[in-house]
Amino acid sequence: MTITLNLNGNPTELDVKTNYTLQEALQFKLGLTGAKHMCNKGVCGSCTVIKDGRAVLSCQILAVECDGSTVETVEGIAAQPKWKPLLDAYCKWDAMQCGYCTPGFVVSAKALLDRNPTPTEDECKESLAGNICICGTYPRHAQAIMEAALAMNN
Amino acid sequence: MADLVGVNGQRTDFRVVGKPNLPGKASMSLATGVAKFGIDYVLPGMLHAKFLRSPYANAKIISMDISRAKSIPGVVDIVTWEDPELKNLGGSPMGGPPSRPYLDNYADQDGMEVGCIVVAEDEDIAEDALRVILQDTQWEVYDAIVDPNKGRESNAPIVRQVRYTSFDMFSSVKPEDQKGNVNFATTVQGDVEEGFKQADHIIEYEVDLPAFCGHIPNPPSSVAWWTKEPYRDGEWLHVEGAVQRRDSVGRMYGVPDDRTIQEGIFQGGKYCDWGMRKSQEITPLLAKRSGRPVRCAQEREETFDFLMNERFIHMKIGFTNDGLITAIDDFSIADGGIQGNSSFGTANDQGYGPYYTTRCLNIRQQMEIVDTNTGKMYLSGQHCPFNWDTLTVGLHIIAEKLNKDVIDVAKLNLHGPDSQEDPRVVPSFEACIETGKKLMNWEWHKAGAKRLPDGRLHGAGFRYQICPRHAFSGYDCQLEYRGGKIHLPTQGPITGIFAVECNAMIIAEELNVEYDDVIVDYDWRNKFTPVGGGSDGTTASGWAMKECCAKLKKMILEQAVKEAENPPAGGMFSFGPPQPNPIKGYTIDELDIAPKPLAEPKPVPAPPGGMPGFGGPPGGFGGPPAPVNEPVVYVKADPSIFKALSGAVTETLVANFSGRPPAAIWSLGMGKMLDTMNTAYCEVAVDEETGVVEILRFGVVADPGKVIRPTSLESQIDQVMYFSQGCQLFEEFIYDDATGLRLNNNMIEYKKPTVMDVPRVDKHFEETRSGNAVYGASGVSHSMANTHLVICAIYNATGVWVQPPATPDKLLAALGKI
Known part of the structure; x- marks a missing residue:
C-alpha cells in the first residue's frame, strides 16, 4: 500500500506492507535508524517519533495509519539548527552510555520543549517516564534538557 | 602505598584528565540516531533469517518435516541441524572449542534456538514458515526443573537428557563427580570447626541471590554478506x-581477520555479558548459501538471559564479643542453568569471594551446582563477585546483635593491604568511610x-x-601525528564506557594538546581496542597509551629539531627564501609542546633578502605572524619563542607501544591483598501498612584510584545503583513450575527501573592513587552493583x-501483616 507522509518537512511517498509498523517502515523503507527497535511492546520508548505534534511510539503504530500525517524523527530534529543546543547538551552531559535508547529520549525531550520551553526537573522526568535507559543515565537527561532550554530561550 | 608507575605516573597537575563535560567523540552520532547497531543495517536484496525456538523447556525433536514450510512463497532456505554445513560449523567466539553442536535437536530451555533456521524474503514470511515447521515437528518432551532446590532432590528427574562435554574457562568442577543433577565445588581454608569453638556467638541465616536478567538494550543481531571484488583477491566476509567479536566470527568461517570487514x-x-548470540554468528553461513546479504535479528523477548543465576545460601558465622569473625561456613545451592552456563556465579566465585577480605582464616565454601532448565548466563555479570553480599548481610546481623555500628564491625574484620593476617586498616577504606559518614550524615x-x-x-x-x-x-597502542593533530586509530567499539574518550584525554594530557586536537580514527583494521572488561579498558589501556604518548612526544620534538635545522622543501606556491624558524638551534631537551602559545611571539628578524619585520597586517606580508590557534612547539626557557606544531613538524609520525601495567595488588592476592576499596550506603523509608519501600537515597564513596573522566564515571555509578535497585525491588523471573516455561520475557512484566523510580545517588570519589594503572587508577569496575544493600537497609x-x-507483598508477609 502506498502512503504519503510529511516526513521531517519533506513530502514522502512510501510503499509499505499493511502490517508494517511505522518503525519498520522508517527503517526498512527509508533507512532511517533513529527510531530504534527494542521492546516492540510500547514500553521502552526507544522508537519514539513525533506524529502530528505528539510524541508516539512508532513500534505501536501501523505505517498505514500514518497516511497523510506529519512525522518528525530524530534525524529531522538533528537537521534543524534550532535544536543544536539540545543535542550539544546531551553530549556535554553524557546523557547516554551505550546510546541505543538515546534518540528516543531526544525526541521525547524535543516534544516536551515544543509544548513547554522552560520545563522543571520534575516536568522533564514526567515527560521521559516512557523512555527506558537500561544504562541508567536518567539524572543526566533533565540536566541536559534544562540547560538546552536555557540556551534556546536566550 | 601509591603505585604510580610508568612515564608520568606520578603526575599531580592535570589539565585534561579529570575534567568534566568533555563530549564523547561519538556522542553526537548516538544522540542523532546516525549510529548504527547490528539490528539497524538494511541492505538491498537482503534476506531475513529466524531460528526455530523451542516451545518447551526440555525437549528433543524426534522428527521435523520442512517440506510444507519450504513451499511457502518467499522462503529461500531452511537449514536443519542435520545439514553438514551446520554440523561442521566450528569454533567458539569465546575462544575455546565448541561445547556442543552449533545447533542441534535438543533444547534444554524454552526459547532456545533448536532444529532449524529459516531464511526468507522478509521476517513475516520467516515467521510463517516457523509456525508451519512447529506444526510439522514431533517432540519428545521431558520433565523440566526450574527450581534448583527441587533439582537437587534424590528423586528429581535428570534434566540433561543429552550431555555434552562442557567447555568452561574457569570452573574447577569435575564432571565425574556429578550425582543426578548436582555437581559439587568445595574449598576450605583453615580449620572451620576450630574457628567456631573460638566464637562467642554463632549466627545462621539464609541469603537468596536473585536471578537477574542481562541488560542488553539492543537486541543482538547481525547482517552478513560475501564479496568478490576485482581489486581484492579472493573472497571477503562483511559482517x-x-x-567486538568480528575476528572471531570470521574465524568460525575460516576467514582471516584481515578479510573480515565490519x-x-x-x-x-x-x-x-560478552557472549555472542547465534543471531550474531549465523549470518555468514546463510549469506554464503543464498548468495545474498542475510540479516538475523533477535527480539528483545529472546534476550532475557541471566546476568546472574539464582543461588540459595545458608550461612553460618562465628564471632567474638567484639564482633571479630572467627569462622565462616557458606553452603550454597546454585542454579547451574543449562549446559554452557558460566561458572561465574557458581564455582568460580569461591576463588575470590568476599570472605578473603576478612581477617578470618577459617573459611569453608561448599556448593551444590544444580542443572536446571532456567536459562543461561553467558559469561560474567555486573554483580561479580556475586556472593559478596552474603558477608554484607552477616555484618549487619552481627552489628544488630552486638549493638554496634555496622561500619565499625566491617572495619574490625577487614584485613590490611598485605595479607589476611595484616591487621592494619586499608587506607583507601579508611578514606571512603570517613567521607561516606559525612556524606550520609551517618548515625x-x-x-x-x-x-x-x-x-x-x-x-x-x-x-x-x-x-x-x-x-x-x-x-x-598506536598514535599518529599528522598536520598538527594527534590521531588515535582504534577499532572501538563504542560500548558506553567512554574508554576511547578516556584514552583521548590521556593523550591530550601527555602530549599537552587540547582534547579537540585528538582525532579518533575508527576503523576495523586498527588494532587498538580499549575494551578489556569494564574499567580495565580505561585504566590499563590508558596506562599503555600513556607510554605510547611518551614515545610520540619524543618523536615530535626530534622531528621539530630536525625540520628546524633542515627545513623541508617548500610547496609549489612558496616564494623566496624560507621563513626563519624560531626554534632553530634548540635541542629537544629545551623544547616542549603546549596547547597554544604561552606568550606573545617575539619579532623574528627578517632573513637576509627576506621580507622586512613587523609592519604589515598579522599573517600578511611584512606583518607579524598570524595568531596561532593550535598547539605549538616552544622553548621552555622562553615561551615567547615558538612555532605552530603543524608548521614545526610537517612529517607524519607513528608511535607504537604494546604492554600492560604492572600486576594489580588485588590480582596478585586474588582478594587476599587489598588496595583500593569502595563503599556504598542506602537509606530507605518503609511504610509498614503498605509494605512499600522508598529508597530515600543511595550514597557511594568509591576510590577509583584516579578519576579519568568524571562525567561518565558518575553515570556508571548511577547505572550500577539502579541495577541494584531493580534486582532488590522489582525484577524477578517468573516460571511455570509445571512446564518450566518462563512467563515474563518482556519489558512489561519484567520491570526495569524508569526515571520515575530511581532515587538520588550522592557520590564522592576518593583519589588515593593506589591502583596499578594509569596515574594510580584502578577503576571501580562492577564493585558497586549489589544484591542486598537495600535489603540490609530494610532490615535496619x-x-x-x-x-x-522486596515487593510489598513479601515485606508485608515478613512483617506478619498478611
Missing part, C-alpha cells in the same frame, strides 16, 4: 553486528528504632567491596529479613 563500531550495552541505629516525621520506618545499609578486577589486560528499618525482590 555487521559482531562488533564498518559498524556501535556495540550497545553488554555489561560483561547507626538498632533495627526498627527510628521513625521519620511522616511515621515511616527509617533504615540504613552499608557495604564495602574491593574492586574485583583492576587492570591487567595488555593493549597494543524493620528488623525483618526479606529476600529480593
Whole structure:
C-alpha cells in the first residue's frame, strides 16, 4: 500500500506492507535508524517519533495509519539548527552510555520543549517516564534538557 | 602505598584528565540516531533469517518435516541441524572449542534456538514458515526443573537428557563427580570447626541471590554478506553486528581477520555479558548459501538471559564479643542453568569471594551446582563477585546483635593491604568511610528504632567491596601525528564506557594538546581496542597509551629539531627564501609542546633578502605572524619563542607501544591483598501498612584510584545503583513450575527501573592513587552493583529479613501483616 507522509518537512511517498509498523517502515523503507527497535511492546520508548505534534511510539503504530500525517524523527530534529543546543547538551552531559535508547529520549525531550520551553526537573522526568535507559543515565537527561532550554530561550 | 608507575605516573597537575563535560567523540552520532547497531543495517536484496525456538523447556525433536514450510512463497532456505554445513560449523567466539553442536535437536530451555533456521524474503514470511515447521515437528518432551532446590532432590528427574562435554574457562568442577543433577565445588581454608569453638556467638541465616536478567538494550543481531571484488583477491566476509567479536566470527568461517570487514563500531550495552548470540554468528553461513546479504535479528523477548543465576545460601558465622569473625561456613545451592552456563556465579566465585577480605582464616565454601532448565548466563555479570553480599548481610546481623555500628564491625574484620593476617586498616577504606559518614550524615541505629516525621520506618545499609578486577589486560597502542593533530586509530567499539574518550584525554594530557586536537580514527583494521572488561579498558589501556604518548612526544620534538635545522622543501606556491624558524638551534631537551602559545611571539628578524619585520597586517606580508590557534612547539626557557606544531613538524609520525601495567595488588592476592576499596550506603523509608519501600537515597564513596573522566564515571555509578535497585525491588523471573516455561520475557512484566523510580545517588570519589594503572587508577569496575544493600537497609528499618525482590507483598508477609 502506498502512503504519503510529511516526513521531517519533506513530502514522502512510501510503499509499505499493511502490517508494517511505522518503525519498520522508517527503517526498512527509508533507512532511517533513529527510531530504534527494542521492546516492540510500547514500553521502552526507544522508537519514539513525533506524529502530528505528539510524541508516539512508532513500534505501536501501523505505517498505514500514518497516511497523510506529519512525522518528525530524530534525524529531522538533528537537521534543524534550532535544536543544536539540545543535542550539544546531551553530549556535554553524557546523557547516554551505550546510546541505543538515546534518540528516543531526544525526541521525547524535543516534544516536551515544543509544548513547554522552560520545563522543571520534575516536568522533564514526567515527560521521559516512557523512555527506558537500561544504562541508567536518567539524572543526566533533565540536566541536559534544562540547560538546552536555557540556551534556546536566550 | 601509591603505585604510580610508568612515564608520568606520578603526575599531580592535570589539565585534561579529570575534567568534566568533555563530549564523547561519538556522542553526537548516538544522540542523532546516525549510529548504527547490528539490528539497524538494511541492505538491498537482503534476506531475513529466524531460528526455530523451542516451545518447551526440555525437549528433543524426534522428527521435523520442512517440506510444507519450504513451499511457502518467499522462503529461500531452511537449514536443519542435520545439514553438514551446520554440523561442521566450528569454533567458539569465546575462544575455546565448541561445547556442543552449533545447533542441534535438543533444547534444554524454552526459547532456545533448536532444529532449524529459516531464511526468507522478509521476517513475516520467516515467521510463517516457523509456525508451519512447529506444526510439522514431533517432540519428545521431558520433565523440566526450574527450581534448583527441587533439582537437587534424590528423586528429581535428570534434566540433561543429552550431555555434552562442557567447555568452561574457569570452573574447577569435575564432571565425574556429578550425582543426578548436582555437581559439587568445595574449598576450605583453615580449620572451620576450630574457628567456631573460638566464637562467642554463632549466627545462621539464609541469603537468596536473585536471578537477574542481562541488560542488553539492543537486541543482538547481525547482517552478513560475501564479496568478490576485482581489486581484492579472493573472497571477503562483511559482517555487521559482531562488533567486538568480528575476528572471531570470521574465524568460525575460516576467514582471516584481515578479510573480515565490519564498518559498524556501535556495540550497545553488554555489561560483561560478552557472549555472542547465534543471531550474531549465523549470518555468514546463510549469506554464503543464498548468495545474498542475510540479516538475523533477535527480539528483545529472546534476550532475557541471566546476568546472574539464582543461588540459595545458608550461612553460618562465628564471632567474638567484639564482633571479630572467627569462622565462616557458606553452603550454597546454585542454579547451574543449562549446559554452557558460566561458572561465574557458581564455582568460580569461591576463588575470590568476599570472605578473603576478612581477617578470618577459617573459611569453608561448599556448593551444590544444580542443572536446571532456567536459562543461561553467558559469561560474567555486573554483580561479580556475586556472593559478596552474603558477608554484607552477616555484618549487619552481627552489628544488630552486638549493638554496634555496622561500619565499625566491617572495619574490625577487614584485613590490611598485605595479607589476611595484616591487621592494619586499608587506607583507601579508611578514606571512603570517613567521607561516606559525612556524606550520609551517618548515625547507626538498632533495627526498627527510628521513625521519620511522616511515621515511616527509617533504615540504613552499608557495604564495602574491593574492586574485583583492576587492570591487567595488555593493549597494543598506536598514535599518529599528522598536520598538527594527534590521531588515535582504534577499532572501538563504542560500548558506553567512554574508554576511547578516556584514552583521548590521556593523550591530550601527555602530549599537552587540547582534547579537540585528538582525532579518533575508527576503523576495523586498527588494532587498538580499549575494551578489556569494564574499567580495565580505561585504566590499563590508558596506562599503555600513556607510554605510547611518551614515545610520540619524543618523536615530535626530534622531528621539530630536525625540520628546524633542515627545513623541508617548500610547496609549489612558496616564494623566496624560507621563513626563519624560531626554534632553530634548540635541542629537544629545551623544547616542549603546549596547547597554544604561552606568550606573545617575539619579532623574528627578517632573513637576509627576506621580507622586512613587523609592519604589515598579522599573517600578511611584512606583518607579524598570524595568531596561532593550535598547539605549538616552544622553548621552555622562553615561551615567547615558538612555532605552530603543524608548521614545526610537517612529517607524519607513528608511535607504537604494546604492554600492560604492572600486576594489580588485588590480582596478585586474588582478594587476599587489598588496595583500593569502595563503599556504598542506602537509606530507605518503609511504610509498614503498605509494605512499600522508598529508597530515600543511595550514597557511594568509591576510590577509583584516579578519576579519568568524571562525567561518565558518575553515570556508571548511577547505572550500577539502579541495577541494584531493580534486582532488590522489582525484577524477578517468573516460571511455570509445571512446564518450566518462563512467563515474563518482556519489558512489561519484567520491570526495569524508569526515571520515575530511581532515587538520588550522592557520590564522592576518593583519589588515593593506589591502583596499578594509569596515574594510580584502578577503576571501580562492577564493585558497586549489589544484591542486598537495600535489603540490609530494610532490615535496619524493620528488623525483618526479606529476600529480593522486596515487593510489598513479601515485606508485608515478613512483617506478619498478611
